[in-house]
Amino acid sequence: MADNLFQEDSQTVADRLAAEALIVDVDGFEGPLDLLLTLSRTQKVDLRKISVLALARQYLAFVERAKALRLELAADYLVMAAWLAFLKSRLLLPPDPTEDGPSGEELAAHLAFQLERLQAMRDAAARLMGRDRLGRDFFARGQTHEVTRVRRLRYSATLLDLMQGYARIRTRDDFRPFVMDRDAVFTMEQALERMRGLIGYSGGWTDISTYLPEGWSGDPVRRRSATASTFAASLELVKEGRLEIRQAENFAPIELRKRDQKRD
Amino acid sequence: MTDPIDPQTESLFDAPPMAEQERMIEAILFATAEPITLRELEARLPHGCDPGEALAHLRRRYDGRGVQVMKVGDAWALRTAPDLGFLMHRETVETRKLSRAAIETLAIIAYHQPVTRAEIEEIRGVAVSRGTVDQLLEMEWIRFGRRKMTPGRPVTFVVTQGFLDHFGLESARDLPGLKELRSAGLLENRPPPGSMPRLVEDAPEDESDEGQSELFED
C-alpha cells in the first residue's frame, strides 16, 4: 500500500497537491452532508438555487480522487457517492414512466433542503453562541444568601387507623384471650429460677452477663429483657443473702459471687 | 434591553456621567462575592470615576427597598433588608404515617387509660419499644398519668387534649366500642369463642373510672 502511494508518478505535482488538500480536509468533515455543504460553497450561489447535478459531479470527482490516492473512505461517504451517481443518472436521463418512486428533481430538491437546513442550523448555532452570555457578559448574584430550610415532621393518623389498630388487637384476643406473645420478655420469675440453679456452681467473681440464658444475647430486645430480669433476680438473691454483687465504677461490668453461708 | 451609554463612545478623558457610574457600581456590588472597598471600586471603574459619590447616590436609591447598600467594615455590599430576613427561611412540613406499633399503642392507651407499659405490652402481646412511647409523648398525644397503686408504683399513660383535638373527639369515651366497630364492619363479625371481648364501656377495671375522670381534671 505504502509503496503504491509513492508510485503515483503519472500525476502532476499540482494534481496531487489539490487532491491532498481535500484529503487532509476529510478529517475535518463531519460526514458526507458536511462535505457536500462545503463543496456547494464553490458554486457561490444561494443554497436554494444550487445545482445539485453539479454538486453530485463534484462529490463524485472528490471520491474518485480519494480512491486514486488509495485513501480509505468511510462507508457513509461511499454510500452517498453511490446514491449521488444514481441521482445524477436520474437527473440526466429522461424519466422512465414504468418506474415508481420520486423523480430525480424531487430527490435533488430534498438534498438541497437538507443542505439548506444544515447551513441554517449552523448559522443559528453561531448566532446563539454570539449572544450575551451568563458569566461572560451578564452576571448572576455573587453573594447568595441561601434559604434556610426548616424541616418539620408531622405524623398523621386518622380515627379509622386508630380504631382498626385497636380492633386488630382485640380480635386477636378473641381467639386466645390469655396467651400472650412474650417471646421477647424474660420475666424476673424465670430469671430467679435460673439463677437459683446456677449460683451453686460459681466460686469467684463472675460477670453477670455470663448468667444470661442461651439465645437471649443476640436480639437487642431480648438481650435487654434478659439483662434486666437477671439483674433484678440477682438483687433479689442478694436480699436473700445468697449472693454478693459489685461494680467497680459506673458502667463497669457487674460481677456476682456466691455468698459463703458459713461465714455468716 | 435598555440603551445604556456605551463608555467606549465617551471621550477618553471624561469619566462616565454620574448616573452611569451608579449603574456600574450597582452591577459590581451585585456580582461580586465579597464586600468591596472604595479603592477596589475605583480600580474597577473607568478612569476618573468617583465611587464615593456614586455609592452615596446608589445608597439613597436603595433606601427603603428590599435590598440595601450596607457598609461592612470598610467595604460595601448589597444585603437583604433586615426586616425581610423571615423570607429566607422556608419551612417544609413532612407528613408521615404513624407506624402500626405507634397506632396500636396509642389505641390501647386511648381505650384503656390510665394504662401502664406492662399492661400495654400484655394487651398488644409484644414489648413496647421505648421509641414508640417517646414518639407519642413528643407528639403530645399521650402524657404520663398518675402512678398506679400497685407494687412498684408504675407510671401510667393517658391521652391528651391534643389527641382529642386531632381525632375530633370530645372525650376518650367517644371512642367507639368493639360492638360499634363490629357493626361498622371494622371487625369481622364472628362469635367470640370464649368470653365476650371487653368493651370499653363496661370495662370491669376499677381504674377505668378513675382514669376517665382524671382525663377531665385538667
Added chain:
Amino acid sequence: MTDPIDPQTESLFDAPPMAEQERMIEAILFATAEPITLRELEARLPHGCDPGEALAHLRRRYDGRGVQVMKVGDAWALRTAPDLGFLMHRETVETRKLSRAAIETLAIIAYHQPVTRAEIEEIRGVAVSRGTVDQLLEMEWIRFGRRKMTPGRPVTFVVTQGFLDHFGLESARDLPGLKELRSAGLLENRPPPGSMPRLVEDAPEDESDEGQSELFED
C-alpha cells in the same frame, strides 16, 4: 433605616400592600443566583400576595439600571446589564469549550425541540456521539422531554431553564431567527423521498429508536 410594614402586624387575611410585596420579591431575587419560579415566589411570600404584579412593578423599577429583572422560562432572576460585562473580568466564568458537534447539536435541540436523537442525526447527517449528548446533559443545557408517540416511543430532548438563563432568553420562542427559519420551512422534519439513503449508518427508524431507549433506561 426605613420603617417598613411588618407583615406580622397585618391582618391574617390581608396581603401586604403591593409596594411591600415588591420589596419582598426584590429581597428574594437578590438572595439567590438561580431563577425562581412564580410558584416558588408565591409559596415564599405571605398568603394572598400577587407575585406576578409585584414582579411587573419591580421589573419597571430596574429598567435601565445596572441590574435587571430577567424572565427565564417561567422563572425570574436578577442579572447585571449585559453592557456592563466589561467591568466584570474578575467574575467571568470560563465556560467549557464546546465542540462544533456539541454546538450544532445544542442549536438543533433548541430550534427543533422536542427532537429525537434520530432527528438530530438526520439534520446533521452524522451519528450523534454519546459524549456530545452527555456533555450537554451534564451542563444542564438540555434534558429529556417526553417520549414521542411514534413507533419505538423514542425519547426527545428539550432545552432547559439553565440554557435560557445562560443565553439570556425569556423562552425558547425568543431564539434568534426562529420565526424566519420556521417560515422558510427549515424547521420541518421532512421525510426523505423514497430511495434516499439515510445519512446515518443505522438507517431504519426502529433500530435507532431502540438505541435511544437503551441509552436512557437508567
